[in-house]
Amino acid sequence: MDTESLAPVVGSILDAADTRGGDRPRLSVSPRSFPAAVATATADGRVPVIAEIKPTSPTTDGTRRDDPVELAEQMVAGGATALSVLTEPTHFGGSPDALERVREAVEVPVLRKDFILHERQLDTVAADMVLLIARFLDDLDEMVTAARQRGFQVLVETHTASEVEAAVEAGADIVGVNNRDLTQLEVDLETFERVAPTVPDDVVLVAESGIETRAAVERMRAAGADALLVGSAIMDGDVSANTRRLTTERDNS
Template identity: 40%
Template sequence: MTTILDKIIDKKREEVAFLKKSALTYKTDRIPTSFYDRIIASKTIALIAEVKRASPSKGDINLGVDPVEQATIYAQNGADAVSVLTDTPFFKGTMDDLKAVKANVEIPLLNKDFIIDEIQIDRAKASGGDIILLIAAALNDEEMHRLYRHSKEHGLDVLVEVHNEAEMERALALEANIIGINNRDLHSFKTDLAVTERLLSQYGKEKAIFVSESGIKTKEDAIRLKEAGARALLVGETLMLAGDVAATVRSLKVEL
């Protein structure tokens, strides 16, 4: 049975083929801003606040959002990084969104996309990304190791995303220092904060920093995940729909 993730990756292959056929090069001497260092220095749970217009699971979320305005509010109210969705077919984001945010916000930026090839990593760095995402469910071991190594060689932080024990073992085999636990199953799209609790009850003593992703709505959720062992949160939909974005950002920055 073909899943949404399968469809997304098929589209990414087409995108990568186009980038390579276009003979585009993405060279930059820019030194990325470290998200890892920011987490280590933080006395509160770190927050990756996301700019997301739409998603396959929720449909249109906030199509009229101004990415720069949204990211600026995030940064001014204590967010530690901004995640910018750059996938167009499924999330209605663009690389121009990432570039625009980078020109206006100083905190680290996550290029939130489905990375399957080195050319996407080079493009991410050249466009202002400081962090890239590698999704274990979308990559085999050879791909993960190769893309992780390429990212680190170019000074980028890497958020390695997992959802279950098998994927966690693969992330740890990379010696990844930032591991995201996605509470949303990318096949069924069911969301459950207990996924973070379950995995950290088993792996919480590992050296990596753990980021809990998806389904986080309230300060109480942030406290729950902090108590489970998460050092950072990735929050998108809640912030995109918030009546008071600034207050919502502040509320999620709970003391460690």
């Protein structure tokens, strides 16, 4: 893994992640189907949104200290198709306990959002889906296999066409394209528009980062996004109303 070109804070996140995870028992999970949830939301006329519970991040100001279960329930009430819960503690204020509590409280699929670098870290907490970031995994094939052996669905995050190719070769059937460049932490929605055509039609395609407005939602959907992963735009303010604003298929205002 080449880390020289990464923004310093990303390097710090990876250094911290490299040491986390221990001798926990191997997990075996029975996941709620994310593709089925996406199909149901689409049939119901909702934009499939993975709403993210993110107390803080290196790219936002302040920390939101609401009970994660209350946030989760508000997101689901606003029409979220699935939830993403940060479990990275140092830079994002997340925890495995928060994910566990959220998953017990809701019926929608729950994604574990973290910087997972080693197989042992898959056993930290049960979730319906885990995030694996292609850029940071030289053994992506092995990690996808290890996650699936535990029952997890896998969202493989990419940023370039070559990373999409690696994800597909690893057997990924859910692929995210992150509009945020982790070298400088800059967001460009053209990233998704450029990379999305390289994703096979039979793969569930998720647009990530920078989706803050109805216009951005419609832009990502027009470019081929089956679902959207949204954090800050939902967490900043009224969580239920923000979720509803982005999940409503048509803007009636």
